[in-house]
Amino acid sequence: MASFALGKYIPYKTPIHRMDPRVKVLGMIFLMVAVFFSYSTFSMTFSVMGAIALFIIVIMIISKTSFLKLLRSLKSLWFMIIFLLIIYVVVPKNDVTEMHVAFAIKGYNFYWESFLDAARILLRLVLMIGLSMVLTATTSPLDLTYALEWYMTPLKVIGFPAHIIAMTISLALRFIPTILEDVNRIMKAQTSRGVDFEHGGFGKKIKAIISLIIPLFVSAFIRSDELANAMECRGYDPNGKRTKYRKMHFKWSDALALVVVAAILGGCIYMKVINFDLFNILLGEGAVL
Amino acid sequence: MPIVFSNVFHCYNPKSPYSFNALNDINMTIDEGKFIAIVGRTGSGKTTLVQHMNALLKPTQGKVEINGYVNSSNKKERTKKIGGLRQEVGMVFQFPEYQLFEETVLKDVAFGPKNFGATKEEAEEAAKAAMARVGLDESFYERSPFQLSGGEKRKVAIAGILAMNPKILVVDEPTAGLDPQASKDTMNLFKEILASGTTIILVSHDMDIVSEYADEVIVMENGKVAKQCTPEELFGVSLSEYSLDNPHTYKFAEELRKKGLNIPTTSLKNVDELAKAIKENIHG
Ligand SMILES: Nc1ncnc2c1ncn2[C@@H]1O[C@H](COP(=O)(O)OP(=O)(O)OP(=O)(O)O)[C@@H](O)[C@H]1O
Ligand SMILES: [Mg+2]
Numbered sequence: 001m002a003s004f005a006l007g008k009y010i011p012y013k014t015p016i017h018r019m020d021p022r023v024k025v026l027g028m029i030f031l032m033v034a035v036f037f038s039y040s041t042f043s044m045t046f047s048v049m050g051a052i053a054l055f056i057i058v059i060m061i062i063s064k065t066s067f068l069k070l071l072r073s074l075k076s077l078w079f080m081i082i083f084l085l086i087i088y089v090v091v092p093k094n095d096v097t098e099m100h101v102a103f104a105i106k107g108y109n110f111y112w113e114s115f116l117d118a119a120r121i122l123l124r125l126v127l128m129i130g131l132s133m134v135l136t137a138t139t140s141p142l143d144l145t146y147a148l149e150w151y152m153t154p155l156k157v158i159g160f161p162a163h164i165i166a167m168t169i170s171l172a173l174r175f176i177p178t179i180l181e182d183v184n185r186i187m188k189a190q191t192s193r194g195v196d197f198e199h200g201g202f203g204k205k206i207k208a209i210i211s212l213i214i215p216l217f218v219s220a221f222i223r224s225d226e227l228a229n230a231m232e233c234r235g236y237d238p239n240g241k242r243t244k245y246r247k248m249h250f251k252w253s254d255a256l257a258l259v260v261v262a263a264i265l266g267g268c269i270y271m272k273v274i275n276f277d278l279f280n281i282l283l284g285e286g287a288v289l
Numbered sequence: 290m291p292i293v294f295s296n297v298f299h300c301y302n303p304k305s306p307y308s309f310n311a312l313n314d315i316n317m318t319i320d321e322g323k324f325i326a327i328v329g330r331t332g333s334g335k336t337t338l339v340q341h342m343n344a345l346l347k348p349t350q351g352k353v354e355i356n357g358y359v360n361s362s363n364k365k366e367r368t369k370k371i372g373g374l375r376q377e378v379g380m381v382f383q384f385p386e387y388q389l390f391e392e393t394v395l396k397d398v399a400f401g402p403k404n405f406g407a408t409k410e411e412a413e414e415a416a417k418a419a420m421a422r423v424g425l426d427e428s429f430y431e432r433s434p435f436q437l438s439g440g441e442k443r444k445v446a447i448a449g450i451l452a453m454n455p456k457i458l459v460v461d462e463p464t465a466g467l468d469p470q471a472s473k474d475t476m477n478l479f480k481e482i483l484a485s486g487t488t489i490i491l492v493s494h495d496m497d498i499v500s501e502y503a504d505e506v507i508v509m510e511n512g513k514v515a516k517q518c519t520p521e522e523l524f525g526v527s528l529s530e531y532s533l534d535n536p537h538t539y540k541f542a543e544e545l546r547k548k549g550l551n552i553p554t555t556s557l558k559n560v561d562e563l564a565k566a567i568k569e570n571i572h573g
Contacts, residue, residue: 010306182387188345189388192380193449194404196372211400214390218435 008177009140015253016063017138021147023254027261028135031056034268035127040275042116047278048268049123055264056130065137070130077129081122088118141173146248164238171227179220186215292319292342292457296351299337299512303349311337313512315351319505321457324479324489326499326520329509330532335492336383338509339459342490343378344371356456376405379455383462385446389434394425394445397434401453412452419452420445423478440471447475457488464495476502500524500536501559508533521555538563 011017016024035052039045060067074081089110093099099111136144149166156162187197190211197208270276299312311334319325327335340346341353344360352361358374361367368374382388391397398416399409407415420429423444429437434445443463450458460479464472476498483489493499499506500520508516508523508531515531516523524539535543542554542563552566 012306185382186388188340189380189382189385191345192343192375192382193388193401194372194375194453196404211388211390215387218390219387 008136010064010137011140012064012138014063014138016059016134019138019257020248020250020254021139021143022150022248023250023258024135024139025144025147025151027257028131030261030265031131032128034265035124035131037268037272038120039272040277041279042113042120043279044271044277045120046116046123048271049120049127052264053123053127056127056134059134060130063134063138065130065134069137070126070133073129073133074126077125081125084121085118088121089114141176142170142246143248145170145173146244146246150248161238163242167238175220175223178223179216182216182219183212186212186219189215291321293354294318294341294351295354297341297348297353298350299334299341299346300349301337311512312341312348315512315514317507317514317517319488319490319507321488322483322486323504324483324502325491325505325507326503327490327492327507327509328494328496328499328531328533329515333509333531334512335509336461337512339380339461339490339492342457342459343375343380345380373405376401376453377455378457378459379450379453381447381450381458381460381463383465385449386439386442388446388449389442392433393431394434394437395420395430397445398448398452401449405453415452415454416448419448422451422481423448424474440467443467443471443475447478451482455487457490458482459490459492461492462494463491464493464498472498496524496528496534496536497538497559500538500557520558524555542566 031052035049037045037048039048059065060070091114093111093114099113101109102112102115103110139147145166148169149162152160152162152165190208191197195208195211196204197212200208294315294317297312297315298310301307301309301311315338327338329335337346341348341360342355344358347360347367348362350362352359352363352366354360355374356377358368358371358377359366360371360374389397391400395413395416398419399412402412402415403409417430420426425441425444425448429441429445434442437445447460447463458479463475463479467475479489479491480502491498491503503520506516506518506520506523507514510531524535528535538557538559539554542552542557545552545567546554550567550570552570557563557566
């Protein structure tokens with residue numbers, strides 16, 4: 001359970017933690033978009049992604065986000081990664097005139113470009129996970145929902161229930177640690193009755209998981225029922241007008257961060273649109289890769 | 290088979306801002322065949338301590354030895370197949386009703402023995418015997434565990450552990466939330482189990498229960514064993530520093546002494562003994 005994919009909020013006091021959550025959400029989206037572009041050539045794509053990766057690494061160091069956790073969450077995705085790689089490398093390409101054969105097995109060609117494609121996807125995945133880890137590790141769930149609610153506020157005009165959605169999200173987030181605790185407790189109780197969650201064949205595994213899932217659902221239903229009652233007892237009205245206990249403050253440093261991230265995105269878009277190729281300019285026309 | 294703790298430390302979430310030392314250098318021996326009570330304020334580490342006894346938790350430092358099994362922080366020392374320990378040390382949790390999941394009560398109680406290699410028939414046999422011990426009759430066999438009352442669920446959970454026939458039974462606050470009769474029944478059940486040769490380790494806040502049933506008390510304080518002694522030795526000393534209270538019989542006897550009655554205080558285990566002492570004092 002420790003390797004919960006996106007990691008959870010870790011209350012350090014770093015500049016990244018202190019940033020306005022709205023800026024962090026927007027910044028993450030900007031960087032993710034930048035990561036998703038492909039540029040004129042592979043070398044350009046990898047250089048730009050490398051630069052963004054460097055930027056993300058610096059952010060991770062500042063915010064004390066653990067690289068170990070990033071690796072660990074990749075570990076839990078290894079199956080998907082291998083699958084992706086195989087698909088990319090093996091599936092035949094239709095336009096092979098421009099491609100370079102790496103090697104051939106029994107007359108079937110494997111292209112350098114397929115490997116590069118696969119590497120690009122992998123790098124994207126790592127960067128995306130890294131970015132979302134930074135966001136969730138440095139922003140408390142409550143702040144995160146405040147930020148989301150703020151972005152949804154304009155939609156209120158067309159009758160979109162921004163507050164209710166935000167409340168639902170924050171309740172869901174609020175219950176993640178509780179449910180993890182429940183998982184932990186039920187696993188201990190069933191382990192005491194001889195269940196082995198780690199070893200054993202398929203049938204045993206299924207039985208073990210059933211012995212975990214059912215009590216988990218039961219306790220989740222009991223909890224949600226209790227919570228609903230408690231909220232109603234305290235007069236919660238989903239349609240009521242709300243005030244906030246904590247205000248979000250947009251500071252100069254936030255503006256600066258936003259400008260930096262926007263500049264990165266802007267630069268990326270520009271390079272993409274004009275098909276910018278730095279290597280071509282440096283090495284002269286005709287340089288390959 | 291004694292349980293021996295040697296220099297046991299336990300840290301939750303090590304190497305993170307949430308890191309917390311729940312056990313600090315525990316050294317103690319728990320003898321077999323006794324009724325042991327573990328007391329101490331909320332958060333003092335009682336649950337953490339007992340979960341080391343069947344290897345649900347691994348020490349971050351030090352080792353626990355239980356009947357040839359070694360639960361150690363050191364991988365080399367640690368018993369490889371530690372699963373068998375869980376059959377020998379049965380553990381009933383603070384809220385055991387959250388572990389029921391089978392369609393019928395009988396199946397749920399038989400779940401433990403089956404996991405430890407009993408056949409279906411043997412497991413059901415053991416389950417029926419265990420249910421009889423906790424006072425659940427045949428009418429419960431086919432009922433769904435989810436439609437029982439809190440107290441009945443608790444009984445089912447206890448039966449589920451008893452069915453595994455453990456040599457040591459660890460119970461974490463088994464009487465919390467039970468009515469007085471049910472909690473009395475539960476405690477008497479543990480007394481019977483003790484008489485059949487099983488070691489009982491009970492985590493409790495209720496000093497009346499401790500005084501009536503326990504042979505030995507372990508007082509936990511800030512992750513350390515503050516005291517290990519008999520109940521008699523414990524009562525009367527300043528218990529309030531451990532957030533503990535003297536049992537009612539002790540307080541009552543103490544008041545009577547102040548009024549001039551010459552009766553013992555710490556050796557009185559329950560109301561019966563108190564009444565006898567008063568009677569002897571008046572008549573004798
Ligand atoms: N999973 C966990 N993660 C982090 N800290 C924990 C965890 N479990 C317990 N703790 C902490 O360890 C300390 C000891 O907990 P423990 O459950 O052993 O106390 P206890 O004596 O059983 O208390 P109670 O009487 O309330 O049951 C507590 O301060 C608790 O906050
Ligand atoms: Mg406890």
